[in-house]
Amino acid sequence: MSQVTxxxxxxxxxxxxxxxxxxxxxxxxxxHRGQEVLRDLVNIQRSEFLNWLPGATTLPTTASPxxxxxxxxxxxxxxxxAANILSIHMTSRGSAAYSAAKVAQSMIMSxxxxxxxxxxxxxxxxxxxxxxxxxxxRAALAGATLDQLMELVSRMIPVTSMIQTADTLKYxxxxxxxxxxxxxxxxxxxxxxxxxxKDGVIVALGMAHSRLQAYKKMAxxxxxxxxxxxVKVAVVHAGALEEAKKLQEIxxxxxxxxxxxxxxxxxxxAVHTGPGTTGLCFYPVSN
Numbered sequence: 001m002s003q004v005t006x007x008x009x010x011x012x013x014x015x016x017x018x019x020x021x022x023x024x025x026x027x028x029x030x031x032h033r034g035q036e037v038l039r040d041l042v043n044i045q046r047s048e049f050l051n052w053l054p055g056a057t058t059l060p061t062t063a064s065p066x067x068x069x070x071x072x073x074x075x076x077x078x079x080x081x082a083a084n085i086l087s088i089h090m091t092s093r094g095s096a097a098y099s100a101a102k103v104a105q106s107m108i109m110s111x112x113x114x115x116x117x118x119x120x121x122x123x124x125x126x127x128x129x130x131x132x133x134x135x136x137x138r139a140a141l142a143g144a145t146l147d148q149l150m151e152l153v154s155r156m157i158p159v160t161s162m163i164q165t166a167d168t169l170k171y172x173x174x175x176x177x178x179x180x181x182x183x184x185x186x187x188x189x190x191x192x193x194x195x196x197x198k199d200g201v202i203v204a205l206g207m208a209h210s211r212l213q214a215y216k217k218m219a220x221x222x223x224x225x226x227x228x229x230x231v232k233v234a235v236v237h238a239g240a241l242e243e244a245k246k247l248q249e250i251x252x253x254x255x256x257x258x259x260x261x262x263x264x265x266x267x268x269x270a271v272h273t274g275p276g277t278t279g280l281c282f283y284p285v286s287n
Contacts, residue, residue: 004140004149005077007087009065009097010040012130013236013266022137027073029097029268033060040268049267050239050275062268064097070104078108078115084146085117088133088153090125093200116146120153123200127234127263127281128160156283163205163221164236164279165192165214194218211278215247218280219254229284230258238265239275247278258285 007025008014014024029040031049038044040062070087077085087105092098098121105119122129135156136149144152192214194205205221208214222231233251237244244262252260265277 002137002140003143004084004086004136004146005082006133006137006140006149007070007073007077007085008129008133009089010042010266011090011095011097011125011269012088012133013126013263013269014130014133015261015263018134018261022134022141024133024137025073025077027065027069029065029266030063031060031268031271032063038267040266044267046239046264046267046270050270053271053275060271062271064095064100067100067103067107070101071107074104074108074117078112083115085115086136086140086146086149086153087117087119088129088136089119089121090129091123091197091200092121093123094125094202118146118150120150121200122153122157122160124157124160124162124197126162126265126269126279127236127261128162128197128283130263131160131232131234131281131283132156155286160281160283161196161222161225162279162281163194163196163218164273164277165194165208165211165218166273167192167211167240167276167278194221196221211243211246215250215278218247219251222251222280222282223255226255226282226284228256229286230256231282231284232259233257233261233280233282235260235262236265236277236279236281237262238270238273238277240278243276243278247280251280 010026010028028042031038087101089098089101101119105117108117122132132153139152192208195202196205208217235244235248
């Protein structure tokens with residue numbers, strides 16, 4: 001029986017089967033599409049959103065859950081008997097989720113001083129955040145205490161990394177991250193940008209001129225970061241399952257892989273990358 005309940009956000013993009021198996025609790029992000037207010041993976045699902053997105057002339061905006069959303073989740077868990085809660089969130093430099101959860105934490109502590117609630121900024125996103133959640137939930141089910149989980153999290157945050165590529169620069173342009181000239185040049189040269197995250201912010205990691213070249217560079221990057229250590233890898237995608245399988249095969253053929261999973265980004269993340277995105281979230285496994 002788990003001593004600790006693990007909570008995260010929908011943007012962790014953890015596959016449903018793992019959420020169910022590990023008892024992970026999630027709080028949904030918001031997507032504002034015109035006058036619609038949607039809840040990520042609640043009343044808007046991946047396939048529906050990705051089928052709609054290519055025809056959009058204006059990108060939806062996204063917003064993190066508010067303090068009230070987290071408070072409601074924590075309160076529900078406490079009413080169901082939770083005495084120790086670990087709440088794990090994406091980088092505070094890219095989302096207000098961590099700050100909102102900290103506010104909710106203060107509200108809970110004032111009402112339930114006997115409950116212990118820890119809130120964590122992973123300084124990362126997607127399945128990098130997701131790996132930290134997954135391994136925490138696994139350890140919790142194995143009987144780990146909250147202190148032990150906090151030690152696990154602190155070890156994983158510095159070594160969990162991401163590299164991904166977008167199929168098109170259209171969504172980076174629509175989201176205001178690049179100018180029209182760069183988008184047009186990228187389209188002419190068929191550039192596949194490679195991006196990652198460092199210290200909680202998105203950074204450029206290079207470029208490729210084909211998907212295959214991008215996948216090989218991704219595998220090389222993982223090998224460079226992990227060294228000789230085996231790795232756990234999540235192959236992430238947005239409406240590109242077959243491409244994700246190709247990337248998974250390349251990674252597993254060239255690296256010592258301890259575990260690999262395929263996961264599809266939630267709509268709240270896919271809006272920023274667009275359909276066709278593929279990438280890797282990974283960490284080296286220590287002996």
